[in-house]
Amino acid sequence: MKSRWIVTAVCAASCLAAIAPLGAQNVPRRADAQSQQWTAPRTPDGQVDIQGYWRQTNNVTTYSLEQGEAHRAVHIRITGQRAATGKPIVDPPDGRIPYLPWAAEKFAYLVSVHEGPEHAVDLDPVARGFMEGVPRINLQTGFQILQMPNQVVFLYEYGHHYRVVPLDGRPHLDSSVKLWMGDSRGHWEGNTLAIDVTNHNDQTWFDQVGAFHGPDLHVVERWTFTSVDRLDYEATLTDPKVFSRPWVVAMNYAREKEDGYEQLEHAVWEGNKSVELMVRPKGDAASR
Amino acid sequence: MTSVSATIAGAAVAVNLAAAMLMVPPRTAQGGATVDAAAAIVRTADGKPDLSGVWQVVNTAAWNVESHHASKDVPAGQGVVIDGPIPYQPWALTRRDENFKNRATADPESRCYLPGVPRITYMPYPFQIAQTPKQIAILYEYVHATRNVYMDSEHPRGPIDWWMGDSRAVWNGDTLVVDVVHFNDQTWFDRAGNFHSDALHLVERYTPLSRDHIQYEVTVEDPNVFMRPWKMSMPIYRRIEKDVQLLEYECYTFDGEEFHVTPP
Numbered sequence: 401m402k403s404r405w406i407v408t409a410v411c412a413a414s415c416l417a418a419i420a421p422l423g424a425q426n427v428p429r430r431a432d433a434q435s436q437q438w439t440a441p442r443t444p445d446g447q448v449d450i451q452g453y454w455r456q457t458n459n460v461t462t463y464s465l466e467q468g469e470a471h472r473a474v475h476i477r478i479t480g481q482r483a484a485t486g487k488p489i490v491d492p493p494d495g496r497i498p499y500l501p502w503a504a505e506k507f508a509y510l511v512s513v514h515e516g517p518e519h520a521v522d523l524d525p526v527a528r529g530f531m532e533g534v535p536r537i538n539l540q541t542g543f544q545i546l547q548m549p550n551q552v553v554f555l556y557e558y559g560h561h562y563r564v565v566p567l568d569g570r571p572h573l574d575s576s577v578k579l580w581m582g583d584s585r586g587h588w589e590g591n592t593l594a595i596d597v598t599n600h601n602d603q604t605w606f607d608q609v610g611a612f613h614g615p616d617l618h619v620v621e622r623w624t625f626t627s628v629d630r631l632d633y634e635a636t637l638t639d640p641k642v643f644s645r646p647w648v649v650a651m652n653y654a655r656e657k658e659d660g661y662e663q664l665e666h667a668v669w670e671g672n673k674s675v676e677l678m679v680r681p682k683g684d685a686a687s688r
Numbered sequence: 689m690t691s692v693s694a695t696i697a698g699a700a701v702a703v704n705l706a707a708a709m710l711m712v713p714p715r716t717a718q719g720g721a722t723v724d725a726a727a728a729i730v731r732t733a734d735g736k737p738d739l740s741g742v743w744q745v746v747n748t749a750a751w752n753v754e755s756h757h758a759s760k761d762v763p764a765g766q767g768v769v770i771d772g773p774i775p776y777q778p779w780a781l782t783r784r785d786e787n788f789k790n791r792a793t794a795d796p797e798s799r800c801y802l803p804g805v806p807r808i809t810y811m812p813y814p815f816q817i818a819q820t821p822k823q824i825a826i827l828y829e830y831v832h833a834t835r836n837v838y839m840d841s842e843h844p845r846g847p848i849d850w851w852m853g854d855s856r857a858v859w860n861g862d863t864l865v866v867d868v869v870h871f872n873d874q875t876w877f878d879r880a881g882n883f884h885s886d887a888l889h890l891v892e893r894y895t896p897l898s899r900d901h902i903q904y905e906v907t908v909e910d911p912n913v914f915m916r917p918w919k920m921s922m923p924i925y926r927r928i929e930k931d932v933q934l935l936e937y938e939c940y941t942f943d944g945e946e947f948h949v950t951p952p
Binding site for chain 2: 444451530531546547551553555559560561562564566570571573577579580581603665669
């Protein structure tokens with residue numbers, strides 16, 4: 401029973417993000433040509449103005465990107481709750497991550513042990529208090545966007561993550577520099593902020609059950625300002641040593657309109673006990 | 689790229705780094721002539737000083753905010769406390785000295801916790817100021833700490849125990865004055881054991897001296913620990929390397945797969 405409590409506690413924080421308003425669209429809509437037809441407001445320096453607080457509307461959690469029946473069954477068993485039903489993978493059409501055979505085998509192993517791995521390296525890095533990476537952070541939490549000349553800043557409430565996206569055309573960092581949140585370079589294409597994200601380390605996962613990638617991950621994000629209160633997001637993920645083809649995660653965000661809304665401090669590492677509580681070293685019968 | 693041009697490029701990088709480390713001297717010309725500092729300050733469209741950019745402190749306050757001589761792995765330093773020593777209440781001075789003795793394990797930095805304010809300002813890592821008219825976000829490379837400094841607004845009602853406190857600011861002329869409250873009692877001021885309680889109240893003043901320098905002054909008030917308010921002051925330098933950006937120092941990820949820390 402102990403392990404159920406533990407996983408529930410770990411899930412409680414991240415699953416809060418799954419509370420979506422009525423009418424949520426579980427399969428995110430993808431921006432189309434029409435989203436470029438309206439005249440969006442501009443910042444003083446001429447950028448499309450997407451500043452403000454945003455929250456997802458797709459009932460997506462970071463428990464499992466694939467949201468397959470097997471994963472949902474585990475979620476229901478350990479939490480006693482109906483699993484969220486948002487399905488963020490919009491390509492390939494079957495909603496599955498197109499792992500190469502060796503990677504599918506590793507993914508299946510990580511899924512099989514994710515409730516209580518023998519080693520901390522097989523535990524969700526976010527449960528361990530580490531950074532989320534891109535695109536996972538966009539599925540985890542609400543965020544605020546600030547804009548200033550030549551840059552866009554994303555401030556995420558969960559674990560005080562932030563991203564600074566330069567728009568000045570500077571090159572990416574040397575490939576030897578690996579970052580938990582990657583290295584972002586952006587530019588505007590009409591109403592779409594396109595961000596090229598490289599220099600990822602190989603330590604982040606896409607979800608809690610073990611969807612992983614390698615150090616060559618390349619993420620291309622498109623943030624389309626579809627209407628004054630809506631952002632449509634797509635991330636195309638490429639990693640030829642791990643995936644058989646590029647695949648796409650999508651999300652829709654609505655503007656948070658609560659008067660006086662501010663993000664609060666969300667310290668994650670400082671109270672984290674997940675390794676102590678969830679990792680079950682071999683022979684440690686008491687913790688099973 | 690040929691090996692020759694690669695060498696040249698490498699040398700150029702080295703030169704750039706060297707220039708950045710030297711920093712630019714204050715804009716007071718030799719011979720008594722002075723440059724008009726006000727004219728050299730970058731301003732936003734609404735006429736306020738524009739503090740945007742990547743900044744870093746160059747001093748030894750991270751080790752000890754008071755004057756100290758060198759010891760192993762600790763560079764000597766002239767303190768940043770004005771009219772020191774820090775006016776501890778007697779019991780608190782004893783506690784500070786115990787903290788110092790036990791600093792290898794007692795310092796919250798050794799556990800990679802959010803370091804609090806003002807300590808985060810003078811740790812040896814860069815930070816970025818992202819300024820808008822209503823909100824100034826300060827983003828720190830060290831454990832991706834953040835502060836949101838809200839302009840012309842009220843603190844939320846306490847008690848609130850936050851690692852980085854709650855920051856509200858106004859412009860006083862060209863000085864950004866930030867009032868910070870709602871701290872916990874878990875953070876220190878430095879690696880020498882200087883500490884505070886959850887009654888800590890800070891008033892920070894960020895005054896631009898030139899395009900590339902900010903004078904930083906902080907008044908520390910905590911009636912539970914100190915006999916009177918006291919101040920620290922230091923310059924903050926712009927990181928002027930081309931394309932400089934924040935990277936990451938994820939302190940708690942470096943100690944191997946089984947690493948985890950549980951407070952006693």
